[in-house]
Amino acid sequence: MRVHVVGTGLVGTSLGLALTRHGDEVTLEDAIATHAALARDLGAGRLPGEGEALEPDLVVVATPPDVTAACVLTALDRWPSAAVTDVSSVKGAVLAALRAAGADLARYCGSHPMAGRERSGAVSGRHDLFDGRAWVVSPTDETLPEVLDLVTDVAGAVGSVVRRLPAQEHDRAVAAVSHVPQLAASLVAARLEALDEDAVALAGQGLRDVTRIAASDPGLWTQILAGNAGAVREVLEGLATDLRAVSEALAALEAGTDAPGARGTIATTIAAGNAGHARIPGKHGAAPTAYTTVRVLIPDEPGHLGRLFAHVAEIGTNIEEFHLDHGLGQPFGIAEVDVVPAAATELAEGLAARGWRIHG
Amino acid sequence: MRVHVVGTGLVGTSLGLALTRHGDEVTLEDAIATHAALARDLGAGRLPGEGEALEPDLVVVATPPDVTAACVLTALDRWPSAAVTDVSSVKGAVLAALRAAGADLARYCGSHPMAGRERSGAVSGRHDLFDGRAWVVSPTDETLPEVLDLVTDVAGAVGSVVRRLPAQEHDRAVAAVSHVPQLAASLVAARLEALDEDAVALAGQGLRDVTRIAASDPGLWTQILAGNAGAVREVLEGLATDLRAVSEALAALEAGTDAPGARGTIATTIAAGNAGHARIPGKHGAAPTAYTTVRVLIPDEPGHLGRLFAHVAEIGTNIEEFHLDHGLGQPFGIAEVDVVPAAATELAEGLAARGWRIHG
Structure with missing residues (x-):
């Protein structure tokens, strides 16, 4: 399959990496030429030659939401025999813009x-980004069956599970499972901005998990949330109603009265969270955990990491992911070494035998 | 040290496991005898013999918040020469109850x-639960120095970093870094309760992280939130104000008007989340430090990381944080090497001179 990717950010680059690995022919373009060149360097595909007339089977528009519809229109026009898809987080607004522009939707x-x-950008791209993830396709009544087939094939080729949902249903779903969670993470993290240093120092793993996505790009997320304003607001209003109930219950308890029902309101809220959380398909269902983590204690002195990696190489294990963070002056750091499950025991035993402290 | 643990849930059992490993003598009790027996079976300590007169140096009350003050009072009474601490998530309410009961606070x-x-209960206990975590101590003016020392020793013995904060400051801090994040996770997860199966199926890693702690125990969390009602409500009100602003901005965008300022409100909210998130210290409790990142292209084959770290050691740079992730079979990964700013140029030049491709 010949696939042309327009926009080499995180998603476009990851798609290029995955399709190249799958054996497809991938060409890349980006409004910023150096971004496309970086994606090429990382192995995501090739850049078109000067004056080369591309003949893609499928064009994938992977640009920010605000310019997605315009890029789809351009693609339909530039490649009159290609199928065109986009990967924008919002589907209704793109479709409405295409209809308003009188686009022929048969090939879209x-x-x-x-x-x-x-994290965003080509540098964060990964060939396995889509592995085991859902990939929504939203054909309209006009979409040709062979166009839907091509998009479905691409999603399958990169390991995704295809789910068919009309644009409007998709937008309502992602409001609850993606857009409002993003806002909640940002709102919680924003409360830390003015906090005393002594207070922030008490942060634990719960806060880190709740706010991990609060590090996301404001420009991109403004486009996503604005593009799905109606559906997001509806979910947000429901959340705000629950929040008010908790706040009133806390006020009643604070007042030191008997506060009948106040504890019940709080317990009901946490229990509703239990029930909602239990509905989320687990990592092992939707996105299988690929790697096993071996945790190694690292003294905070130069040279130890070099010794660790020399030992890992000696044992013959390939590292899939590696993470270390510890602060200046801390006696120890914990290195998290992710390897394929079959290699974990040999690595842990080999390192222990070489004097490393392995951590549960 | 002889430590007696009252309450063998997650925290009490984990403490027993950690102190036993450290070589301390740990005895266990729980209002539910089978819970204490389970903790013993897991290796958290021993049960007192029938009629045995314990002589602990320190009693640790690790019961649910609602009964903590009562258990501390009992412990002070039962062991007149022991120091007593508790590990409750709320400190002001416990202290107020002890004062109201006329307790002698010198040994507390x-x-x-x-x-x-x-997850809760002895079965979820881990000996490394406290490793690298902050452990707040909240002595009062009455607390004897040797009592503070004992509590500090125990925290250090299990690998925690001791931080001293008065009860009220502690409660304000945890409202922002723990209690409101818990509520936010529960409120987001609660929105999933009535969602279509097709919609829940779209859940990704972001939602999983934001809602992980939404699986927490409603009974325990009702006690914690009720015990810190004032401080939690204050943080929650700030969050609610921000949320209303976002909701109004979305309504303006939905109305399809020009909505001046609406996108600005959303972008400001996400950016405030970025700023707050950036203040969260690294895993090991150290203050956040602004490191400079040097990005190095790594071929995906065994041995290259060892060579990289050998070169880093040769150059003489200490690595503060290190992150590598790439998937199996991908031609290149990008290693992010964080160092103190003064060392970045020398490292980048030294690595480039040794043949590594450095990436902006």
Whole structure:
């Protein structure tokens, strides 16, 4: 399959990496030429030659939401025999803009891979970003069956699970499972801005998890939220109603009265969270956990990491992901070494035998 | 040290496991005898013999918040020469109840390890639960120095970083870094309760992270939130104000008017979340430090990381944080090497001179 990717940010680059690995022919373009060149350097595909007339089977528009409809229109026009899809987080607004512009929708099928990271840009791209994730396709009545097939094939080729949802249903769903969670993370993190240093120092893993996506790009997210304003507001209003009830219950308890029902309101809220949380399909269902983590204690002195990696190489293990963070002056850091599950025991035992402290 | 743990839930059991490993003598009790027996079976300590007169140096009350003050009073009474601490998530309410009961506060020092899990009970206990976490101690003017020392020793023995904060300041801090994040996770998860199956199926990693702690125990959290009602409500009201602003901005965008300022409100909210998130210290409790990142292209084959770290050691740079992630079979990964700003140029030049591709 010949796939042309317009926009080499996180999603476009990851798609290029995945399709290249799958054996497809991928060409890349980006409004900023150096971004496309970086994606090429990372192995996401090739840049078109000067004056080369591309003949893609499928064009994937992976630009920010605000320019998605315009880029889809351009693509339909530039490649009159290609199928065109986009991967924007919002589907209704793109479709409405295309209709308003009088686009021929036969060759267009909107889509949305439910995969992302809190970091953006080609440099954060990963070939396995889509692995085991849902990939929504939103064909209209006009979409040709062979166009839908092409988009479905691409999603399948990169390991995604295809789910068919009309644009409006998609937008209502992502308001609850993605857009409002993003806002909640940002609102919680914003409360830390003016906090004393002594207070922020008490942060634990719960706060880190709740606010991880609060590191996301404001420009991108403003486009996403504005593009899905109606559906997001509806979910947000429901959340605000629950929040007011909790706040009133806390006020009653604070007043030191008997506060009948106040504890019940709080317990009901936490219990409703339990029930909602239990509905989320687990990592092992939708997105299988690929790696096993081996945790190693690292003394905070130069040279130890070099010794660790020399030992890992000696043992013959390939590291899939590696993460270390510890602050200046802390006696120890914990290195998290992610490897394929089959290699974990050998690595842990090999490191322990070489004097490293392995952590549960 | 002889430590007696009252309450063998997640925290009490984990403490027993950690102190036993450290070589301390730990005895266990719980209002439910089978819970204490389970903690013993897991290796958290021993049960007192029938009629045995315990002589603990320190009693740690690790019961739910609602009964903490009563258990501290009992402990002060039962062991007239022991120091007593508790590990409740709320410190002001416990202290107020002790004062109201006329307790002798010389042998008492409240504390709070900033460690927990979304799962409770002895069976979820881990010896490394406290490793690298903050452990707040809240002595009063009456607390004897040797009592504070004992609590500090225990926190240090299990790998925690001790932080001293008065009870009221502690409660205000945890409202922002723990209690409101818990509520936000629950409120977001509660929105999923009535969602269509097709919609829940679109859940991605962002939602999973934001709502992980929404699986927490309603009974325990009702006690915690009720015990810190005033401070929690204050943070919650700030969050609600921000939320209303976003909701109004979305309504303006939905109305399809020009909505001057609406996008600005949303972008400001996400940006405030960025700023707040950036203040969260690294895993090991150290203050956040502005490091400079040097990005290095790494071929995906065994041995290259070892060579990289050998070169880093040769150049003489200490690595503060290190992050690498790439998937199996991808031609390149990008290693992010964080160092103190003064060392960045030398490192980048030294690595480039040794043949590494450095990426802006």
